[in-house]
Amino acid sequence: MREVELLVVGGGPAGLSAAAEAAGMGASVLVVDSGPRLGGQLIKQTHKFFGSRDEHAGTRGFKIAEMLMEEIAGRSEKVETMTDTTVVGYYREDGTVSLTCGEEEYFLVKPRKMVIAAGAQERLIPFPGNDLPGVYGAGAVQTLMNVYGVVPGRKVLMVGAGNIGIIVAYQLIQAGVEVAAVVEATPRVGGYWVHAAKIRRLGVPIHLMHSIKRALGEESVEGAAVMGLDDKFRPTGSEFTVDCDTICLAVGLTPTVELLWQAGCKMKYVPQLCGYVPVRDLNLRTTNHDIWVAGDSSGIEEASSAMVEGRLAGFGAAAALGYKPRPGRYESFVARLDHLRAGEVCDKIRAGLECVICEGGSDDVFYE
Ligand SMILES: Cc1cc2nc3c(=O)[nH]c(=O)nc-3n(C[C@H](O)[C@H](O)[C@H](O)COP(=O)(O)OP(=O)(O)OC[C@H]3O[C@@H](n4cnc5c(N)ncnc54)[C@H](O)[C@@H]3O)c2cc1C
Structure with a gap:
C-alpha cells in the first residue's frame, strides 16, 4: 500500500x-x-x-x-x-x-x-458482420497508423463525417490507403470543413444521409452495403455496395x-x-x-x-x-x-x- x-x-x-x-x-x-x-x-x-x-x-x-x-x-x-x-x-x-x-x-x-x-x-454501432476482422473504431485505426506505423487495410469505408471521421480519413490517405467513401447519417458534415474539403478535393465521395447496412464477407471484410436514410434515420430503400477491405467506425x-x-x-x-x-x-x-x-x-x-x-x-x-x-x-x-x-x-x-x-x-x- x-x-x-x-x-x-x-x-x-x-x-x-x-x-x-x-x-x-x-x-x-x-x-x-x-x-x-x-x-x-x-x-x-x-x-x-x-x-x-x-x-x-x-x-x-x-x-x-x-x-x-x-x-x-x-x-x-x-x-x-x-x-x-x-x-x-x-x-x-x-x-x-x-x-x-x-x-x-x-x-x-x-x-x-x-x-x-x-x-x-469509442462508440460502435450494431450491423450484421460488425464482428468481422477489418471492422475498426477510428481511434484504433489512428493508433495503429500514427503510433505503431501499421495501416489497417488497403481500401476503407469511413462511417461518420464528424471531426474524427474526416481527420482519420485524411490521415489514411496520407498513409497511402484508399478511402472508398465516407458515409454520414445526418444531412451535414459535422467535422471541420477545411478537413472535409481536403478529402473531397482528393476525390473521396461523402454520402450524407447514408449509413452502413451490413459488412460483406465470410472470413473478413470484403465490402459493405450502404443504405440511404430519411430525415428520421429510417432506411429509404436505396442501397449500394462499396468495395473495401476495412470499415472504420467514427460514430462518436x-x-x-x-x-x-x-x-x-x-x-x-x-x-x-x-x-x-x-x-x-x-x-x-x-x-x-x-x-x-x-x-x-x-x-x-x-x-x-x-x-x-x-x-x-x-x-x-x-x-x-x-x-x-x-x-x-x-x-x-x-x-x-x-x-x-x-x-x-x-x-x-x-x-x-x-x-x-x-x-x-x-x-x-x-x-x-
Ligand atoms: C481523431 C481525433 C482528432 C482530434 N482533434 C482535435 C483537435 O484538433 N483539437 C482538439 O482540441 N481536440 C481534438 N481531439 C480531441 C482530443 O484528443 C480529446 O478531447 C483529448 O485527448 C481528451 O483529453 P483527456 O486527457 O480527457 O483524455 P485522453 O487523451 O483520452 O487521455 C486519457 C488517458 O487516460 C488513460 N486511462 C483511462 N483509463 C485509465 C485507468 N483506469 N487507469 C489508468 N489510465 C487510464 C488512457 O490510457 C489515456 O491515456 C481529437 C480527437 C480525435 C480522436
Missing part, C-alpha cells in the same frame, strides 16, 4: 495539466496511465490543432503532448509518472484504489485526493466513467456531453469530495478544454490539500474555459454543462 497526496488517473492532456498545476502549487503527485506512453489521444494526432492560441492551436497534437511532458519533467521532484498502469478499482470504505502494472503486478494506493482524467471510449465517443461510478459520485445522463458524467461544481469537484474530474471523462469536448479543465481540477485538488493558490490562476482558467466554450458551435456543450454543474458547490448534493 502506497500513500500519495494526489493521484491523477490518466496521462492525457487533462491529467498531465492537472499534475503540472498541482505540482506547481507544491503537491506531490502520482500520474498513472494504462498506455505505454503518456499523452493520451495527443500522441496520435499528427494534424495541427484548432481552438485557442492559449491552448496551442496551430500546433500538432503530438507536439502538444511533448510540451506537457516537458513541463512535467521540469517538476520531477514533485511528479512521479507510471505507464502501463491501470486503476482497476476504488474502495469506498477508505478511498483506496487498486492498480495493475503490466500483467503481473498488482498494488494498492491510498491517495488523499484524486483527479480522474480517464478520457473516452462516450466518457470513461467507471471509476466515478465506483467512487459513488452522483452521475447524470447528459446527451450533450455524450453519456453519463459526474455532477460537479464549477471547479470540477464531484460529489465524492476527494475526487475531481477533467477532460473527456467529464463530457466529450476537445483537448483544448481538457487541458484547461485539468489545470482547474489540479488547482482545486492542491488547494484542498492546503497548498496556497497562485494568484490569478483560477480566474484565468475560468476565463479561458468561457472563451473556448463561447459561440454557437458550443451551444450544445453549454446546455450539457448546465445540467451537471451545481453552482452552489458540490456541498449541495448528496454523496450517494
Whole structure:
C-alpha cells in the first residue's frame, strides 16, 4: 500500500495539466496511465490543432503532448509518472484504489485526493458482420497508423463525417490507403470543413444521409452495403455496395466513467456531453469530495478544454490539500474555459454543462 497526496488517473492532456498545476502549487503527485506512453489521444494526432492560441492551436497534437511532458519533467521532484498502469478499482470504505502494472503486478494506493482524467471510449454501432476482422473504431485505426506505423487495410469505408471521421480519413490517405467513401447519417458534415474539403478535393465521395447496412464477407471484410436514410434515420430503400477491405467506425465517443461510478459520485445522463458524467461544481469537484474530474471523462469536448479543465481540477485538488493558490490562476482558467466554450458551435456543450454543474458547490448534493 502506497500513500500519495494526489493521484491523477490518466496521462492525457487533462491529467498531465492537472499534475503540472498541482505540482506547481507544491503537491506531490502520482500520474498513472494504462498506455505505454503518456499523452493520451495527443500522441496520435499528427494534424495541427484548432481552438485557442492559449491552448496551442496551430500546433500538432503530438507536439502538444511533448510540451506537457516537458513541463512535467521540469517538476520531477514533485511528479512521479507510471505507464502501463491501470486503476482497476476504488474502495469506498477508505478511498483506496487498486492498480495493475503490466500483467503481473498488482498494488494498492491510498491517495488523499484524486483527479480522474480517464478520457473516452469509442462508440460502435450494431450491423450484421460488425464482428468481422477489418471492422475498426477510428481511434484504433489512428493508433495503429500514427503510433505503431501499421495501416489497417488497403481500401476503407469511413462511417461518420464528424471531426474524427474526416481527420482519420485524411490521415489514411496520407498513409497511402484508399478511402472508398465516407458515409454520414445526418444531412451535414459535422467535422471541420477545411478537413472535409481536403478529402473531397482528393476525390473521396461523402454520402450524407447514408449509413452502413451490413459488412460483406465470410472470413473478413470484403465490402459493405450502404443504405440511404430519411430525415428520421429510417432506411429509404436505396442501397449500394462499396468495395473495401476495412470499415472504420467514427460514430462518436462516450466518457470513461467507471471509476466515478465506483467512487459513488452522483452521475447524470447528459446527451450533450455524450453519456453519463459526474455532477460537479464549477471547479470540477464531484460529489465524492476527494475526487475531481477533467477532460473527456467529464463530457466529450476537445483537448483544448481538457487541458484547461485539468489545470482547474489540479488547482482545486492542491488547494484542498492546503497548498496556497497562485494568484490569478483560477480566474484565468475560468476565463479561458468561457472563451473556448463561447459561440454557437458550443451551444450544445453549454446546455450539457448546465445540467451537471451545481453552482452552489458540490456541498449541495448528496454523496450517494
Ligand atoms: C481523431 C481525433 C482528432 C482530434 N482533434 C482535435 C483537435 O484538433 N483539437 C482538439 O482540441 N481536440 C481534438 N481531439 C480531441 C482530443 O484528443 C480529446 O478531447 C483529448 O485527448 C481528451 O483529453 P483527456 O486527457 O480527457 O483524455 P485522453 O487523451 O483520452 O487521455 C486519457 C488517458 O487516460 C488513460 N486511462 C483511462 N483509463 C485509465 C485507468 N483506469 N487507469 C489508468 N489510465 C487510464 C488512457 O490510457 C489515456 O491515456 C481529437 C480527437 C480525435 C480522436
